[in-house]
Structure formats: C-alpha cells, structure tokens
Amino acid sequence: MHCLVTGGAGFVGSHLVDLLVEKGHEVRVFDNLSSGRRDFLSHHGDVVSLVTGDLLDLEAVKGAMEGIEIVYHLAANPDIRLGTSVTDTDLKQGTVATYNVLEAMRSAGVPKIAFASSSVVYGEAAEMPTPEDYGPLFPISLYGASKLGSEALITSFMGTFGLQGWLFRFANIVGARGTHGVIFDFIHKLKADPTRLEVLGDGRQEKSYMEVRDCAAAMLHLVSAADEPINCYNLGSSDTCSVRRIAEIVVEESGLPDVSIEYTGGDRGWAGDVPKAMLDASRMEAAGYSPKFDSEGAVRYTTKVLFEEIG
Amino acid sequence: MHCLVTGGAGFVGSHLVDLLVEKGHEVRVFDNLSSGRRDFLSHHGDVVSLVTGDLLDLEAVKGAMEGIEIVYHLAANPDIRLGTSVTDTDLKQGTVATYNVLEAMRSAGVPKIAFASSSVVYGEAAEMPTPEDYGPLFPISLYGASKLGSEALITSFMGTFGLQGWLFRFANIVGARGTHGVIFDFIHKLKADPTRLEVLGDGRQEKSYMEVRDCAAAMLHLVSAADEPINCYNLGSSDTCSVRRIAEIVVEESGLPDVSIEYTGGDRGWAGDVPKAMLDASRMEAAGYSPKFDSEGAVRYTTKVLFEEIG
Numbered sequence: 182m183h184c185l186v187t188g189g190a191g192f193v194g195s196h197l198v199d200l201l202v203e204k205g206h207e208v209r210v211f212d213n214l215s216s217g218r219r220d221f222l223s224h225h226g227d228v229v230s231l232v233t234g235d236l237l238d239l240e241a242v243k244g245a246m247e248g249i250e251i252v253y254h255l256a257a258n259p260d261i262r263l264g265t266s267v268t269d270t271d272l273k274q275g276t277v278a279t280y281n282v283l284e285a286m287r288s289a290g291v292p293k294i295a296f297a298s299s300s301v302v303y304g305e306a307a308e309m310p311t312p313e314d315y316g317p318l319f320p321i322s323l324y325g326a327s328k329l330g331s332e333a334l335i336t337s338f339m340g341t342f343g344l345q346g347w348l349f350r351f352a353n354i355v356g357a358r359g360t361h362g363v364i365f366d367f368i369h370k371l372k373a374d375p376t377r378l379e380v381l382g383d384g385r386q387e388k389s390y391m392e393v394r395d396c397a398a399a400m401l402h403l404v405s406a407a408d409e410p411i412n413c414y415n416l417g418s419s420d421t422c423s424v425r426r427i428a429e430i431v432v433e434e435s436g437l438p439d440v441s442i443e444y445t446g447g448d449r450g451w452a453g454d455v456p457k458a459m460l461d462a463s464r465m466e467a468a469g470y471s472p473k474f475d476s477e478g479a480v481r482y483t484t485k486v487l488f489e490e491i492g
Numbered sequence: 493m494h495c496l497v498t499g500g501a502g503f504v505g506s507h508l509v510d511l512l513v514e515k516g517h518e519v520r521v522f523d524n525l526s527s528g529r530r531d532f533l534s535h536h537g538d539v540v541s542l543v544t545g546d547l548l549d550l551e552a553v554k555g556a557m558e559g560i561e562i563v564y565h566l567a568a569n570p571d572i573r574l575g576t577s578v579t580d581t582d583l584k585q586g587t588v589a590t591y592n593v594l595e596a597m598r599s600a601g602v603p604k605i606a607f608a609s610s611s612v613v614y615g616e617a618a619e620m621p622t623p624e625d626y627g628p629l630f631p632i633s634l635y636g637a638s639k640l641g642s643e644a645l646i647t648s649f650m651g652t653f654g655l656q657g658w659l660f661r662f663a664n665i666v667g668a669r670g671t672h673g674v675i676f677d678f679i680h681k682l683k684a685d686p687t688r689l690e691v692l693g694d695g696r697q698e699k700s701y702m703e704v705r706d707c708a709a710a711m712l713h714l715v716s717a718a719d720e721p722i723n724c725y726n727l728g729s730s731d732t733c734s735v736r737r738i739a740e741i742v743v744e745e746s747g748l749p750d751v752s753i754e755y756t757g758g759d760r761g762w763a764g765d766v767p768k769a770m771l772d773a774s775r776m777e778a779a780g781y782s783p784k785f786d787s788e789g790a791v792r793y794t795t796k797v798l799f800e801e802i803g
Binding site for chain 2 (some may be wrong): 264265268269272276277280284287302304305313314315316317318319320321322323325326327329330332333334336337338339340341342343411413452453
C-alpha cells in the first residue's frame with residue numbers, strides 16, 4: 182500500500198517506516214524535522230521519500246497526499262511537559278495539525294488514517310487496567326487534550342465524510358532512537374553527574390511501557406486485522422513499571438558504582454503528569470498481537486540500547 | 493459575582509444573562525454578534541456591558557477578563573450541519589476559541605469556567621439513557637469534535653493550572669429567541685409553503701429536549717451546588733421527542749388546515765446527525781435541579797413561542 186507517515190523521521194515514526202518498508206509498502210514521510218532526524222531514515226536511501234514540511238501548512242499537506250491510500254499520523258510535539266510553560270504548542274502541533282491532515286485527506290480522497298493517540302486521554306482513570314471504552318475522558322495535560330481533540334476530529338470525519346480510522350492509544354513507548362522520556366532523561370542526568378540521579382516526584386508514579394518495535398508491529402497488525410469504521414486500541418502491556426524501578430534499572434545498567442538516587446517528592450513529576458496509568462491491553466491481544474516485552478522488559482532493553490546510543 | 497458570558501447575546505447566552513442579572517450578578521458579555529443580537533440584551537440597558545469582539549482575537553479576550561470571577565463560555569457556531577460543508581468553522585469558533593478563553597483566564601487569574609458542551613460528544617452511544625461517564629466518546633459531527641476538544645482543554649487546564657470547571661452537556665435546547673434548530677426550521681418552512689412540511693430523514697430521529705430557561709437555571713444551580721475540580725452534568729430530560737412528533741406539534745400549533753408532512757427518508761437528517769440521543773439526567777436531578785418541562789413539553793411550549801416571535 183502507498184503510505185504517508187507524518188512524523189516518519191521521528192522516534193516511533195522511523196521504526197514504523199522500517200517495518201512498512203520491510204513488509205513491502207511504498208512509504209512517503211512528511212516531517213518538519215523539529216524532533217525527527219534525517220539519519221533515522223538514511224539507511225533506506227531512495228526507497229523512502231521525505232517531504233520536509235509543516236503540518237500547519239495545509240497546502241503542503243494536500244500536496245503530499247497524491248496517490249496515498251493510508252495515512253499513519255504520528256507527528257506531534259513529543260514533550261508532554263512543554264504544555265506547562267508553552268500552552269499553544271499542543272493545540273497547534275496536535276489538534277490543528279490533525280485537522281489539516283484530515284482536511285487534506287478529504288480533498289484528495291484518501292480513505293484511511295491510523296493515529297498515534299495516547300493513554301493520557303484517560304486522565305486519572307478510576308478503573309485500572311483501563312479499557313478503551315472507559316469514561317469519562319478528562320485528560321489533565323495539554324498534550325492529552327490535543328490527543329483527545331484529534332481523536333474526536335477523526336471520528337467526526339468518519340461520521341461526516343466516511344473516513345475509516347484506527348485510534349491507537351499508546352502506553353509510554355520506549356526504545357532505540359528515543360529522543361525524550363524518563364529513561365532518556367535519567368541517562369543524560371547521569372552523564373552530567375555520575376554520582377547522583379534526581380527523580381521528579383516520589384518515584385511511585387507507575388505506567389505501562391511498550392518497546393517501540395512492538396508498538397510499530399502492533400499498529401501494522403491491527404490495521405490489517407481490524408476493519409470497523411473506527412477501531413480503537415490500547416497499545417501497551419497490561420502491567421506497569423514504577424519510576425523508582427526505572428531509576429534502579431538505569432543505575433544498574435550504567436555500571437556506575439555509587440549513585441545516590443534522590444527524589445524531589447510529591448505524587449507526580451509535574452503538573453499534568455498522570456501518577457499511575459495501567460492499560461488494559463486485552464483487546465489488542467484478542468485481535469492477535471502480543472508484545473514481546475512486558476513493561477519492565479521494555480524498560481530494561483531500552484536502557485541498554487540508549488546507553489549504547491548516547492554513550 | 494462578576495461574570496463574563498461569551499456568546500451572551502445569543503440564544504442560550506441571553507437567557508443566562510437574564511437570570512444572572514435577576515440573581516444580582518454583575519454581567520459582562522463578549523459576543524461577535526454573528527448569531528447573537530443586540531436586542532436580546534437591550535432590555536437590560538446599562539446593567540449589562542457588551543464587549544463586541546471575536547474569541548479568535550486573544551488580546552481582545554484578555555482585555556475582557558479584568559475583574560471577572562467566572563466565565564460562562566457559551567460562544568460557538570450554533571449550526572451543527574455547517575460542518576458538512578465548511579470544515580474549519582467548528583475547529584476555530586469551538587476548539588481554538590475555547591483555548592483562547594482558557595489562556596486569557598490563566599493570564600488574568602480567573603479561576604472558574606462553566607462550559608456549554610453538548611450531548612453530541614457521545615456520538616452514537618450504545619447505552620441509553622446515556623450517563624456522563626459513558627465511553628468511548630466518538631462524536632460524529634465536526635461540531636461534536638469541537639465540543640469534546642474544548643472539554644479536554646478545560647480538564648487539561650484544570651490538571652495543569654488548577655482551573656475549576658463545569659462541563660454542561662446540553663440536550664437540544666429550545667425556546668424563545670431561538671435562531672436555529674428543527675422547530676425554527678419547520679416554522680420557516682411552513683411560512684414559505686403553508687401546504688407542505690418537508691422533514692429531513694424518516695422522522696424517527698429522537699432526542700432529549702430542554703427549554704432554554706430550564707437550561708440557564710440548571711447551569712446556575714449546579715455552579716452553586718457542585719464544587720469538584722471538574723463537574724460534568726448532562727442538562728436535559730431523560731425522555732425524548734421524535735422529529736415526527738415535532739412535525740405534528742408544529743402543524744397542530746400552526747392552525748393550518750391541510751399540511752402534508754413529507755419525509756426525505758433515511759435514518760438521519762444529514763451526515764453527522766445522531767439519529768437517537770437520550771440523556772441520563774439523574775445526576776443533575778440528584779444535585780437538586782428538576783426541569784419544568786419534559787422533552788415534549790419543551791417542544792410544545794417553544795413552538796407556541798416561536799410562532800409568536802416569527803409570526
């Protein structure tokens with residue numbers, strides 16, 4: 182199939198591109214290279230075409246749709262914390278960008294969209310593990326608001342214009358080429374000061390983690406296996422790993438002899454951080470995809486890989 | 493309290509202003525007069541101040557926040573059908589406008605927002621009557637997407653900046669000063685041709701209706717009675733009235749002797765129309781507000797009033 186991957190030069194996007202190419206799909210990437218990197222795609226040579234552009238430029242997005250059969254829409258601001266200081270980035274790079282993708286698809290007659298949503302749409306859920314039909318949806322970060330706003334745009338284009346959509350609510354995705362997130366931050370902190378590791382919050386925050394190639398494989402599997410007008414799936418494992426445990430794993434894997442782990446205290450890393458998120462991944466598993474790694478396994482593997490990458 | 497009412501010159505907004513003034517609140521209205529009308533407020537003289545401006549102008553919105561203690565955010569595109577032909581109106585007048593209201597509140601330190609959301613956030617709900625914690629939320633109109641996107645922005649500003657919010661998911665609100673909607677449309681159709689009434693769809697669509705003064709009174713009651721960080725309530729009655737029944741009532745009240753009611757067929761009025769919506773209003777009732785009219789009563793009363801207004 183002819184695929185457009187927005188954010189395809191980014192962390193999750195570039196792994197998805199790898200898998201799409203491996204499976205024989207024709208891939209075009211649309212990326213503004215704000216957090217994506219050319220060298221995440223360079224191993225594909227001319228096989229993957231890269232359109233460097235911004236999703237806020239509707240005409241540019243329309244121009245990228247020719248011949249496309251499905252859009253994997255992964256582009257977004259990747260830093261959830263940013264919303265605490267800059268309040269319009271998620272609105273623009275999330276909600277408005279998704280509108281432009283949908284409007285360009287409508288103009289060009291592209292029928293299918295697979296969207297990288299997030300488990301943060303559940304906010305501080307009262308039910309754990311949290312299933313896809315959980316309500317109410319009260320996200321507490323501006324990033325989460327942009328994901329829910331984008332999902333709603335997709336379902337509305339489904340209901341109004343007949344588009345077909347896959348909504349993938351990601352756990353914390355970790356792995357090679359990671360450019361942000363807790364493991365990435367911890368490694369950089371240890372690099373700056375090998376004697377101590379500062380942890381935001383009390384370390385008791387715990388979330389579901391998924392290794393990035395598991396995430397890409399699950400997306401591809403479900404786009405083939407699920408064929409409703411709207412297909413909504415949690416992507417993750419039904420277990421969790423705590424921030425305290427992640428800190429311990431990073432220190433273990435660092436090989437550093439005497440690291441003092443220090444907690445700033447409080448029940449969350451920052452305002453808008455969800456202290457505990459445990460996804461119900463049974464719908465994904467019932468549809469035929471089981472991740473290779475559980476949450477702790479994904480964290481351990483990622484720690485090893487990122488130490489190699491970051492050095 | 494010092495209140496800012498966005499869309500306060502509009503249909504629901506002007507009734508809310510009436511009630512706020514009656515209860516002794518100080519009221520400022522922010523309205524672009526696109527569907528609102530000066531004469532809906534003129535009976536208040538100087539008691540109500542009107543700021544004529546657009547919510548897409550962030551500086552103008554910031555300028556209107558001085559001294560305000562609570563914002564009643566009612567401004568929006570009122571025509572759900574518009575999204576089938578113009579796809580960016582709801583995004584701008586709904587989601588982006590709500591962001592500007594929240595950002596202006598944050599800048600000015602205004603702590604409370606009551607928002608006119610809609611039962612269309614539920615999409616084609618599998619559970620009826622539909623309670624506030626229903627999921628998944630898959631709105632099928634672009635209007636519905638903007639309401640859910642706006643709710644998510646409000647909960648995210650709650651979680652990130654400590655704002656307090658009331659999310660009111662309106663049934664179909666009907667009553668005096670109505671400027672759109674099915675009863676309004678039917679009366680105008682009969683005025684154009686007193687021999688026949690064309691009904692979009694098969695007439696079996698049925699929804700919860702609420703009389704507009706009931707709606708305004710419920711909002712004021714719940715802002716006093718409910719004090720959680722986020723307070724989400726369906727506003728409506730737990731019964732429904734069908735479009736077929738509305739057509740019959742309008743014809744009865746018209747006094748016209750021989751009107752042929754003709755159905756265009758199909759299960760919905762237009763793409764993105766929800767064929768059946770029945771709200772669970774028990775949370776509102778448990779919090780101490782019971783509407784005067786049930787759905788059919790609200791329709792009958794509104795028909796009489798609109799015949800008087802439209803002539």
